[in-house]
Amino acid sequence: MTSNIIENNCVNISFALLLICLLSYWCDLTFPKIHWFKYTSKITTIIINILIGTSLGIRWVNMQYFPLSNLYESLLFLTWCLTCIQIILEQNTNSPIIGSLITPIELFIVAFASLSLPSDMQQASPLVPALRSNWLMMHVTIMMLSYSCLIIGSLLSILFLIIWKRQFKTILISNSGGLPVSKQTLISQEQTKFNNKARNKLYNRMNILESIDNLSYRIIGLGFPLLTIGIISGAVWANEAWGSYWSWDPKETWALITWLIFASYLHARLNKLWQGEKPAILASIGFLIVWICYLGVNFLGKGLHSYGWIP
Secondary structure, eight states, rough: OOHHHHHHHHHHHHHHHHHHHHHHHHHHHTTTOOOOHHHHHHHHHHHHHHHHHHHHHHHHHHTOSOOOOOHHHHHHHHHHHHHHHHHHHHHHHHOOHHHHHHHHHHHHHIIIIIISOHHHHHHHOOOOOOOOTTTTHHHHHHHHHHHHHHHHHHHHHHHHHHHIIIHHHHHHHHHHHHHHHHOHHHHHHHHHTSSHHHHHHHHHHHHHHHHHHHHHHHHHHHHHHHHHHHHHHHHHHHHHHHHHHHHOOHHHHHHHHHHHHHHHHHHHTTTTSOOOOHHHHHHHHHHHHHHHHTTGGGOEEEEEEEEOOOO
C-alpha cells in the first residue's frame, strides 16, 4: 500500500514539475540572458526523469516483471525515454529549443496517463499468457525507444518547416524564382540589400535552420534501426506466442506503415533526392503516423495487442 502511494506521488509530482519545466523553457527562450531559467529547466528535467524511473522501478519490484504490460506503464516508460533523450541532447546542443519542443509532449503523455485512463487500466495486474516471455523487455523497450527518437526527430522537422515558411521561403522565391539555391548563394544575393549586421543575422538564421535539419536527420537515423529491430523481435515473439510471424494486426500494420514512411525519408536524404522542405514534410507526416501506430489503434478495437485497448 505504501509503495503504491509513493508510486502515485512520483507521477503526480512529475506532472507538476513538467508544468514548471515548460514555463522555464519558454522563459529561457524569451529571456536568454537570464541563465537561471536554463539551470532550472535542466535540473527539473533530471528530477522528472528520476521520479518516473522510480515509479516504474517500484512497480517492477512489486510485480516481479518489467513494467510494460499495459498502456499506462508504456506511457510512463515513453515519457522516461523522452526525458532521457532530452537530457542527452541538451548536454550537446545547450539550447532551450529541444526542451521547449519535447516538454509539451511529455506533459500531454503524463496527463493522459494519470487523468484520462480509467483507474483499472492504471493498476498493475498479472501478465496475460502472451506477455509471459523474456521478449517483453526486449521488444517493447526497443519499440518505445524508437518511438521516442522518431517523435523528437519529427518535432524538429516540424520546427524546421515553421522557420522555413516564416523566415526564408519569401526570400528564396523573390531571389531565385522558386528555384533551389544554396545558403552561400542566398547570402551573396542579399548583400546589396542589407548592411553587415543584417547579413550576419540572416546567416545565423540559416545556420540554425541547417542545424535543426541535421539534428532531426540524425535522431530519425537512430530511431529507424531501433524500429526495425523492434518489428523483427516482435515478429519472432508473435511466432512464439501465436504461431505466426505476421498477422496484420492493426498495431503490426501501422508499425509497417511507420517503417515505410521513415524508410522513404532516410532513402531520400541518403541519396540526396530531396533536400530541405520535402523530407521535412515527410518526417512531419511521420509524427502523426507514429502516434496512430502507438496510441490511435488502441481506440479502434481489440486485436492481438488487446492489452492496450481503450474501451
